[in-house]
Amino acid sequence: MEECLARQEARTKAKQVPPDAVTRQAAGVPTPDQLIDEGFDHAYYADELDLLGLLLSRSATADPDPLADVRRTFGEDLAAVFAWHHEREHGFATGTFAVAGREITVRWMDDGDPFDHHWQARLNEACSGGCPGPQWVKVSDAADLQCVYLGGAPDEPWCDGCESHRLAVG
Template sequence: MPTTDQLINEGLDAAYYADELDLLLRRSATAAPDPLAGIRHAFGNDLADVFTWHGRREHDFAIGSFAVAGREVTVRWMDDGDPYDHHWQARLDGACVGGCPGPLWVKIADATDLQSVYRGGAPDEPWCDGCDGPGLAVG
């Protein structure tokens, strides 16, 4: 049976004995939830440091933003109850092709997609929140 030190030397981040697991589980159960856990998971710790949740909600979505170099990218977590359709969305600069005043959103999955939006691109097909139609960023 390898020791915990041997397991860590083989590349594991952490190793515990089974009798320590109960204590770890109790600590985890009583710890305050990390409000940035989803941000850290999708975009990494560095971007979590520049993220802020807004106090308001739009269309029942939690809204927040990343602020870097004086610019912000607004994002929201899309969860309409379908277990296979949760994802992040980023607000695009620009207007709907049909002239609708609603904001344009695009699906983002990771830091690369977020960078694309930050630079004015759209990593996926944008859509208009106002008319529920496909949109085209005119920024």
């Protein structure tokens, strides 16, 4: 209450609240004990709360966002049309961006090297090595996906089906 009365001093006379009104309002605020008596399980003064601890607790128990990496890399618009596949393909988590019957399949490349995690997009063209395996190319943003969609390859493609897992296509 003293802080409220002190703040009145900085206000213009037209915006000041009469001191007796401030005193009445402060007297009407229940104490934590009164709130417990009314049936609340817990009651605290705001300055007693460990807000960081509460935020950490809530975040630690929250379900992880399965599209967080998609949003971070490709943006909200593309995340809205993305779905993870239920089964892994060649050991990788795969998913598809799909709109009106057109789609791009991507996978998250994580071979255990913490410095080489990245996305790959499946190319529509067949492997030039003659095998039936799909070709993939590294993508790092929406512009790379657009390049793949338009038939390009923003990086050197490789084939999963050939004995050499990173056979560059020329």
